[in-house]
Amino acid sequence: MATIEDEIKLIEDEIRNTKYNKATSGHIGKLKAKIARLKDDAVSRAMASSGSGEGYSVKKSGDGTVVLVGFPSVGKSTLLNKLTNTESESAAYAFTTLTVVPGSMEHKGANIQILDIPGLIAGAAMGKGRGKEVIGVVRGADLILLLGDVYNEKHINVLIKELYDAGIRLNKEKPDITISKRGYGGLRFNTVGNSSLDLDDIRPLLADNKIVNADILIRGEVTQDDFIDAMFGNRVYIPAFFAINKVDLVDKETLDQIDKDVTKRFGRPPIMLSAVSGYNIETLKDEIFNQLGFIRIYMKPVGGKPDLEEPLIIREPATVEAVCMKLHRDFVEKFRYAKVWGPSVKHDAQRVGLAHGLIDGDILTVVTRP
Known part of the structure; x- marks a missing residue:
């Protein structure tokens, strides 16, 4: 049949x-x-x-959620540990991770949830391997990090096909x-x-x-x-980018060829890293922050000084209304006007409304009715 x-x-x-x-x-x-x-x-x-297998129901938290997607044994668990100090079991054999393991990464004032899921294999979208348990988790992500290693980077297109078959559209506007x-x-x-x-x-x-x-x-x-x-x-439309792990295990000539191959196939270069040694981990953190479209807004109370130590993190496109909603919906309902200092306005302390678009580094005061 x-x-x-x-x-x-x-x-x-x-x-x-x-x-x-x-x-x-x-x-x-x-x-x-x-x-x-x-x-x-x-x-x-x-x-x-x-069903609702144990470990596969993960509540989203923080300012954004990133899911690590890759084949078994590419180093997702080791990378999670390095990014978040979470103890996700890692070993040199397939399917070490049997459940979804969440971790929290603090970077540039943002609290970013990182999820380590079981490795996907060909046919995962149709239920092979542990694909049926993890597809739902991937569909709920704000960002997907496609992780390969220096030994299987040519198979990243298999991961992309599985995600496509599961109704996940990468790097595409709806x-x-x-x-x-x-x-x-x-x-x-x-x-x-x-x-x-x-x-x-x-x-x-x-x-x-x-x-x-x-x-x-x-x-x-x-x-x-x-x-x-x-x-x-x-269908869901999710941004994604590529990283290649274990770069400390091959020579520079091999790395250059991998970089060239991935860039040619997918139109963007991968981040080359080593989760074990920590090579390029800070670069990866910066890329996650940028890919999520985060900007930092510094809140200034009426008549007070701005808090330049702990910015409010919000995703682009950011408006005054989006900031108010993140603070509390009462700020929208009782909104009178806002004042902005920074790159999004022509002059400091400019009065703006809810629809005003904010830029990274803006300082914001929200004035409400009593």
Whole structure:
């Protein structure tokens, strides 16, 4: 009996063997949607079958959550220990980590939660290995650190494929697509800006998903794959970056080649580090801070001096309203105005409203009604 993987492969072969043009775009789209549905169903079944296993329900904490994703034995547990002083068991054999181990990293005033999860393997999204238990944890991350080592860096693309199959889109903005179902009236299709998709491209996809009456609005350039994702509605869009561990175990020529290979394949260089020796750990901490989009806002009480020792950490895009909400919602409800000193204003002590955008290093005073 054919497995889901076999069925998916047959459809993928048909897509590869079908020449793409305007006449075949609808058919190819239906095939892509069928693959997406098969993968989605398989992942859903795997997630449901895993239950709520011990160690896999982790409450998010701190200013942001980073998940370490890699194959078994690439050094995730050792790296967690180095970043957070958490005692996650590490050893030179696969699957040392059997549960999700959380740690807390303090850096530049930010409290960042780091999660060490069991290593992923090929087929993890479909439930192989411990993939079914950890996919849900990864989907809830604010940032993903894809960790390889000098012996398996060529396999990072396998990790990316597993995350993609689980509905996780890396380093991609969520496409601006709205599908509003209606009870009658057929399909009404509108675009804002340049879009290569038209109604003929998406009508077969909608029909295949039993959507015959709907208002569709697309803003900006989107692909057929983006539209399929929007139909399913359960994709998550998470920033990610790469690091290569154990660089102290090979020579410089090998490291240069790894750096060149990873940069060529993924469009950005990896951070080369050694979790054991601590090499480049501070660089990694800085990159985590930057990738999370943190900025530091220094609060100044009315008539007082600013607290320059303990900044308020907030993620971009940051507004006065976002700061008020982080402090307490009463600051929004009783808000009168704010004063800002720093790079986001034309002059010091400038009065601003809730919508004002803040920049790293700003000093802020919030004035409220009694």
